Amino acid sequence: MGLAIQAKGLTKKYPGKTALDGFSLEVAEGEILGLLGPNGAGKSTFISIISGAESASSGELFLFGENASNLSRKLVGVAPQDNAVYPLLTCMENLLYFGSLYGITGREARTRAEELLQQLGLSDKKNVPAASLSGGMRRRLNLACALMHRPKIIILDEPTTGLDPAVRNSMWKTVREVARDTGATVVLTTHYLEEAEALCSRIVLMNSGKVVADGTPSSLKRFAGREIAKIKSIPGKYEVAIDRLRKVKGVDAAIPTEHGLVVESDNISPLIQEITRVLEKHGEKIVELSISRPSLEDVFLKLTGAKLREGAADEPAK
Ligand SMILES: Nc1ncnc2c1ncn2[C@@H]1O[C@H](COP(=O)(O)OP(=O)(O)OP(=O)(O)O)[C@@H](O)[C@H]1O
Numbered sequence: 001m002g003l004a005i006q007a008k009g010l011t012k013k014y015p016g017k018t019a020l021d022g023f024s025l026e027v028a029e030g031e032i033l034g035l036l037g038p039n040g041a042g043k044s045t046f047i048s049i050i051s052g053a054e055s056a057s058s059g060e061l062f063l064f065g066e067n068a069s070n071l072s073r074k075l076v077g078v079a080p081q082d083n084a085v086y087p088l089l090t091c092m093e094n095l096l097y098f099g100s101l102y103g104i105t106g107r108e109a110r111t112r113a114e115e116l117l118q119q120l121g122l123s124d125k126k127n128v129p130a131a132s133l134s135g136g137m138r139r140r141l142n143l144a145c146a147l148m149h150r151p152k153i154i155i156l157d158e159p160t161t162g163l164d165p166a167v168r169n170s171m172w173k174t175v176r177e178v179a180r181d182t183g184a185t186v187v188l189t190t191h192y193l194e195e196a197e198a199l200c201s202r203i204v205l206m207n208s209g210k211v212v213a214d215g216t217p218s219s220l221k222r223f224a225g226r227e228i229a230k231i232k233s234i235p236g237k238y239e240v241a242i243d244r245l246r247k248v249k250g251v252d253a254a255i256p257t258e259h260g261l262v263v264e265s266d267n268i269s270p271l272i273q274e275i276t277r278v279l280e281k282h283g284e285k286i287v288e289l290s291i292s293r294p295s296l297e298d299v300f301l302k303l304t305g306a307k308l309r310e311g312a313a314d315e316p317a318k
């Protein structure tokens with residue numbers, strides 16, 4: 001598999017602001033990549049350079065191995081952060097308009113539009129002006145417009161910001177379906193960590209126009225710290241059991257506390273059964289067990305000292 005996107009040292013300077021600062025990224029064909037970073041990190045700027053709406057001050061961009069040009073950009077479909085749909089045009093008219101920009105017209109365009117309306121659950125809104133759609137529907141129409149020309153690279157800039165949880169879930173389902181059915185490469189930006197984890201096999205964290213971390217969700221989280229199991233049991237006499245627990249392969253530490261036993265490991269889930277077995281063998285009856293894992297937010301905090309978004313650290317850990 002080749003590379004769908006290759007950015008080499010992209011820099012974008014606005015008066016008084018460097019939005020991208022030597023930004024380099026490679027995205028393999030078929031990958032679903034999540035681009036995360038706080039407000040102003042440069043995510044949308046990168047997307048504008050891919051789409052051709054902005055040009056880089058320096059650096060290079062390749063799409064499928066070729067210098068990005070008007071021609072190679074036809075392989076890209078962008079659903080921008082601010083919906084690009086025309087409020088006075090109906091759903092169908094919007095789709096036909098966006099199709100026409102890529103030379104898709106006539107019967108082919110109508111068929112494709114019907115197909116997308118169906119897929120995105122907008123069939124009954126076909127002749128309704130975009131202005132009368134709910135926010136979630138408009139977001140889906142925005143996505144449909146980006147898909148009219150069957151792009152090989154699909155770029156979604158915050159596809160679910162401001163959507164309610166149910167609509168967000170149906171959007172996730174759609175993104176997965178589209179990725180699976182078309183085999184397209186997908187790059188999405190988001191502030192929702194659970195979104196990145198649900199959809200993306202790879203996550204790139206960026207800050208101040210640069211990449212600060214790159215990896216699978218679990219590898220990034222492992223970087224932030226160990227996983228912890230907290231166990232409460234009766235009678236809670238761990239003197240003997242604890243030596244056995246410390247010998248369980250994969251356990252890094254077992255610490256009795258006044259609230260119960262704390263066991264640390266790089267990967268705790270596969271060890272739970274053995275930990276439970278050891279405790280029960282030593283006459284402990286487990287009454288409560290919880291696992292906590294570092295979040296992507298922790299990773300970001302550790303790398304940059306900054307939060308991914310306002311209030312994010314206050315969210316309950318999953
Ligand atoms: N046209 C412009 N003129 C001047 N500055 C700009 C312009 N576009 C973006 N910037 C600045 O570049 C920086 C990066 O902006 P960008 O929109 O790429 O961030 P982002 O990561 O998409 O943020 P958000 O999460 O808020 O969407 C910001 O400081 C922004 O103010």
Ligand SMILES: [Mg+2]
Nearest residue numbers: 043044081157
């Ligand atoms: Mg943005």
